[in-house]
Amino acid sequence: MYLKYRDLTIEGLFGRVSDASLERAIDGDSQDPAVLKTLLSPWAESCLERMAERSHDITMRHFGKTIQLYAPLYLSNYCDNQCLYCGFNAKNDIERKKLTLDEVVKEAEHIAATGIRHILILTGESRAHTPLSYIRDCVKALTGYFDSIAVEIYPLAGHEYAELVAEGVDGLTLYQELYDEELYKKMHPAGPKSDYRSRLDAPERGAKSGMRSVSIGVILGLADWRREAFFMGLHARYLQNKFPDVDIGISVPRIRPQVSDFKPAFGVSDMNIVQLITAMRIFFPRASISVSTREYPAFRENLIPLGVTRMSAGSVTSVGGYAIGEQRASQTEQFEIMDHRSVKEVCSMLEKRGYQPVFKDWVRV
Amino acid sequence: MEDVLKIGNKAIRNRLFIGTGKFASYPAMKEAIEAAGSEVVTVALRRVGSGSKTDSILDHIPKGCVMAPNTSGARNAEEAVRIARLAKAAGCGNWVKIEVIKDTKYLLPDNLETLKATEILVKEGFVVLPYMSPDLSMARRLVEAGAAAVMPLGSPIGSNRGVKTRELVEIMVREIDAPVIVDAGLGKPSDACLCMELGCAAVLVNTAIAIAQDTAGMARAFSDAVKAGRLAYLSGLPASGEEASASSPLTGFLR
Numbered sequence: 001m002y003l004k005y006r007d008l009t010i011e012g013l014f015g016r017v018s019d020a021s022l023e024r025a026i027d028g029d030s031q032d033p034a035v036l037k038t039l040l041s042p043w044a045e046s047c048l049e050r051m052a053e054r055s056h057d058i059t060m061r062h063f064g065k066t067i068q069l070y071a072p073l074y075l076s077n078y079c080d081n082q083c084l085y086c087g088f089n090a091k092n093d094i095e096r097k098k099l100t101l102d103e104v105v106k107e108a109e110h111i112a113a114t115g116i117r118h119i120l121i122l123t124g125e126s127r128a129h130t131p132l133s134y135i136r137d138c139v140k141a142l143t144g145y146f147d148s149i150a151v152e153i154y155p156l157a158g159h160e161y162a163e164l165v166a167e168g169v170d171g172l173t174l175y176q177e178l179y180d181e182e183l184y185k186k187m188h189p190a191g192p193k194s195d196y197r198s199r200l201d202a203p204e205r206g207a208k209s210g211m212r213s214v215s216i217g218v219i220l221g222l223a224d225w226r227r228e229a230f231f232m233g234l235h236a237r238y239l240q241n242k243f244p245d246v247d248i249g250i251s252v253p254r255i256r257p258q259v260s261d262f263k264p265a266f267g268v269s270d271m272n273i274v275q276l277i278t279a280m281r282i283f284f285p286r287a288s289i290s291v292s293t294r295e296y297p298a299f300r301e302n303l304i305p306l307g308v309t310r311m312s313a314g315s316v317t318s319v320g321g322y323a324i325g326e327q328r329a330s331q332t333e334q335f336e337i338m339d340h341r342s343v344k345e346v347c348s349m350l351e352k353r354g355y356q357p358v359f360k361d362w363v364r365v
Numbered sequence: 366m367e368d369v370l371k372i373g374n375k376a377i378r379n380r381l382f383i384g385t386g387k388f389a390s391y392p393a394m395k396e397a398i399e400a401a402g403s404e405v406v407t408v409a410l411r412r413v414g415s416g417s418k419t420d421s422i423l424d425h426i427p428k429g430c431v432m433a434p435n436t437s438g439a440r441n442a443e444e445a446v447r448i449a450r451l452a453k454a455a456g457c458g459n460w461v462k463i464e465v466i467k468d469t470k471y472l473l474p475d476n477l478e479t480l481k482a483t484e485i486l487v488k489e490g491f492v493v494l495p496y497m498s499p500d501l502s503m504a505r506r507l508v509e510a511g512a513a514a515v516m517p518l519g520s521p522i523g524s525n526r527g528v529k530t531r532e533l534v535e536i537m538v539r540e541i542d543a544p545v546i547v548d549a550g551l552g553k554p555s556d557a558c559l560c561m562e563l564g565c566a567a568v569l570v571n572t573a574i575a576i577a578q579d580t581a582g583m584a585r586a587f588s589d590a591v592k593a594g595r596l597a598y599l600s601g602l603p604a605s606g607e608e609a610s611a612s613s614p615l616t617g618f619l620r
Contacts, residue, residue, distance in 0.1 A: 060576045061523040064387020212438075245440045245467040286469055354389045363411040363438060365447040 005033070005234070010224055014041040026050050026282065036233045039279035040226045048275060055278035055307040058285045066356045068288070068310045069343065070118035071111050072152075074319045075099050075138055079124030081191030083177070085222065085255055085262050088124040090191065097319040098129055104138050108145040110322040114314050114343035117360040118148040120173060125154035125193055132160050136167050143168040148362035150213070154192065155202035161209035168364055172206035174199070175217035175251065179231035183223050200235075207243040214239060215249030215290070220273070221264030222255065229276050233283060240284070249288040249310070250280050256294045256336050270299055274306060281307030293317075293339040297349075300339055304353060313346035313357075315339075368599065370544060370566050372405075372513050373460065373492035375431055379404045380561065381591040382433075382546065383584065384571025386412070391425035393580050398427050401584035406430050407462050407569065409437040410452045423457070433460040433494055440467050442481035449486050460492045462516065462548075472522040476503045480510060487511030496548055499533035504541050514544035514566065523572050525552025528559055538564040554583075554590035561594025562602055 005013065017025075017038050024030070025038040026047060038044060044051065076098035079088040087094065099107065111119065119142060123130045135153060142149055150171025151164060161172065178184040181196055188194045203214045216235055218228045232250065240248045252273060255264045277289060290310035291300055300311065316322050317337060341349070347357040369376040382405040388394035398406055406426055413434070414421040426432055434452035439445035442465065449461040463486070465478040479495045480503065486493050492513045497503060499517035507515055517534055520526035527550065528534060538545050544566030551557050557568045570587050577583035 061525055061572055064572065064575050065389035066387060240470060244469060247469050286472070351390065356388060356390050358412070360414055361409075361411055363413075363448060363451065365439075365444050365451065 005230070010227055013037060013230060014043075014226055017041055017043045022047055026054055029285075031237070033230075033234060033237065036279060036283045037230055039282055040229050040233075040276065042226075044279070045271070045275060048271070048278070051278040051282065052274065052306050055281040056305050058281055059305075059307045059309065062286050063309045065354055066358045067304065067308070067350055068118065068358045068361055069116060069313050069346070070120055070148075070150075070290075070310060071114075071116045071312055071343075072120045072122055072292075072315050072317060073104075073107055073111060073142075074122050074317060074321070075104065075135070076123045076126070076130045077319050078126040078129035079191070080128075081125050081193040082189050083191075083193060084187050084189075085219065085264070096129075098134075099138075099320055101137055101141055103320055103323065104141050106323040107320065108142055111314075112145040115347075115359050116314070116343060117146055118150070118362065119146040120150045120152055120171070120312075122152045123154070125191060127154065132156065132163065136163060139164060139167045139169055143364070147360050147364065150215075155199050156205070158205040158209045161206045161211060165210040170211065170362060170364070171213040171215070171249075172203065172211040173215040173217075173249070173251070174202050174206070175219065175253075176200055176232070176235065177217075177219045178222050179218065179228050179235070180223045187222055203235075203239060204242070207239060207246045211246065213247040213249055213288070214243075215251055215288070217251035217253060220252055220254045220268040220276075221266055223266060225266065225268045225272055225276065229279070233280065236284060236287065240287075247286075247288060248284070249290060250284065251290050251292070252276055252280075253292055253294050256338070273299075274303070277303060277307045293337045296338040297341060301349060301353065304350070304355060311346065313341070314343040368595065372494075372544060375404075377404050377431070377567070379588065379591075380567040380595055381557070381584075381588045382407065382548075382567055382569040383574065384435075384569060385409075385422060385426070386571055387575035388580065389575075391420060391422060394422075394575070395425045395427060397574055397580040397584035398430065400581035401574075401588035403584075403588070404430055405433060405567075407433045407435045407571075408457070410434045410448050410455070410457070411438045413452075413455060413457070431460060432457055433462045433492075434458075435462040435496075436464050436482070437466075439463075439465050439482075440478075441465060441475075442478045442485065445478070445482040446485050449482075449491060450489075453491070459490060460494065461486060462494045462496060464496045474498055474518070476500060479503075480506055483507055483512050484510045494546070499530045499537055501533070501536055501540060504537050504545075508541060508543045512543065514546050515541060516546045516548040516569065518549040519547045519556065519560065520550030522549045524550050525573055526550050527552055527556040528563075531559075531563070534560070534565065535563055554586045557587050558590040558594035558597075561591050562597050564598050567591075 025035045077088045152173040288309045292312045293315040350357045379402045383403045384407045434457040436445040436448040465475045496516045504515045520529040546567040547560040548569040560568045574583045
């Protein structure tokens with residue numbers, strides 16, 4: 001499927017679509033990738049309100065008036081990669097830190113005290129500093145605090161994912177970041193992450209190894225967003241068809257400023273994000289779609305009825321940041337946070353908008 | 366004689382069961398259950414708090430309601446059994462609605478794993494309500510295994526498409542010697558009314574009530590529709606033929 005579309009240009013992918021096929025794409029239930037292509041095309045922009053209405057209707061029926069909350073917990077920022085757009089880039093002169101198990105527990109206590117029960121643990125990509133055994137130990141320390149633990153770490157082998165599952169991890173988040181192979185090479189010049197294929201196959205290894213939810217994503221701003229979103233959609237569909245019992249999640253983070261002076265080459269407007277989220281919702285009615293604190297508060301709020309089902313709240317993206325206070329930790333953060341509201345503030349915003357903040361939606365068996 | 370539905374050792378008068386997911390808040394959920402006068406509610410164990418400081422859904426279930434925790438999240442019999450045991454240990458009683466779903470696209474149940482879980486949980490003393498794809502043979506086997514009722518889907522969860530499985534549900538109502546409770550897909554009170562007219566013992570509704578603008582109003586509408594459908598069924602619905610009957614009876618010459 002991928003090969004069928006891989007070499008098409010932007011124009012080839014998103015050529016003129018008729019009003020009739022646009023309508024069919026918005027109102028139908030077809031699984032044909034051509035539908036996603038249509039929904040992501042520039043031509044669909046004229047139908048954005050209709051797409052939003054359909055997306056809202058589908059999301060309501062499948063998820064109701066609820067938003068699942070989670071928080072990220074950064075274990076370490078040591079990294080062997082040199083991703084041009086990331087604050088953890090090995091070449092960046094930042095303070096490197098890895099939490100001790102005692103510090104992990106302190107972070108967990110701080111996060112759990114806000115009511116959060118779903119946690120996403122993150123590291124940079126450094127097997128030397130954060131080997132699998134360390135991540136396993138961290139998971140062991142966290143199971144008492146959280147009902148759901150997901151990992152966003154370097155790609156693992158299948159048996160390694162299985163080890164984490166056995167320890168109590170139920171979710172895997174792993175963004176390809178960029179589906180365009182040429183640009184991928186440029187953006188990831190060194191380190192294990194420069195291996196495009198190994199990263200691309202990792203979500204599949206996770207699903208095969210017993211992960212209950214697998215989230216994939218692209219970093220918006222590194223390439224043409226329509227094309228990237230389309231390939232992410234193909235990837236998600238492939239995973240969904242191959243692993244029907246795994247919940248597939250989608251994230252569409254926009255690139256944020258970080259410590260280096262990297263400037264994204266492709267603009268992605270709020271309108272583009274709305275088109276992307278509503279298109280994904282129509283094509284993947286039951287997929288979870290998350291929006292992180294990378295987005296500014298008002299925009300996050302406006303996205304809620306359009307298809308979003310998960311939000312991070314009260315996030316700190318620096319290592320040890322929850323316990324020591326964000327201000328002091330900001331030097332080590334992966335990216336700049338736009339929504340600084342506490343979990344409590346996010347909850348009251350959701351309630352005001354008629355949504356129930358859901359803290360717990362998983363049971364470890 | 367009073368019309369009651371007996372499940373386990375309970376006598377249930379209100380035949381609208383309500384699912385508790387998707388509501389904007391726990392108070393809104395409670396208000397809807399009370400407005401409908403429902404006596405049986407299902408709760409996903411995955412949503413039940415585990416000692417966190419946050420509000421617990423269980424505190425908002427009206428007193429006197431029978432709670433049937435469901436095994437949402439289970440992908441096989443083993444997981445469903447474990448979730449049911451956890452629910453019992455958490456004080457949710459001994460009813461369980463078995464949901465074993467391996468299909469995240471449509472949330473269609475796995476009947477075979479559901480049967481396996483039913484066999485185990487019945488032996489452990491649970492009142493088992495299996496959610497299933499409407500299949501007569503499987504329904505028979507579930508009842509043989511001791512299921513207290515069978516819960517065929519009307520259409521996929523959250524689809525609001527109504528009783529798309531009508532023919533199969535009708536056959537089950539005729540043939541199965543246990544309550545048939547239609548669960549999932551009922552989008553309108555008239556869908557619920559139809560199920561009751563067909564002779565179903567009860568219906569379970571969640572999405573259509575939870576996402577209505579006025580949830581309490583919609584809960585009441587569903588409850589009234591269920592009562593009307595039940596009364597119509599008990600009163601003996603006249604058959605409705607599509608064609609008019611001949612004015613000269615075909616067998617008139619026999620007189």
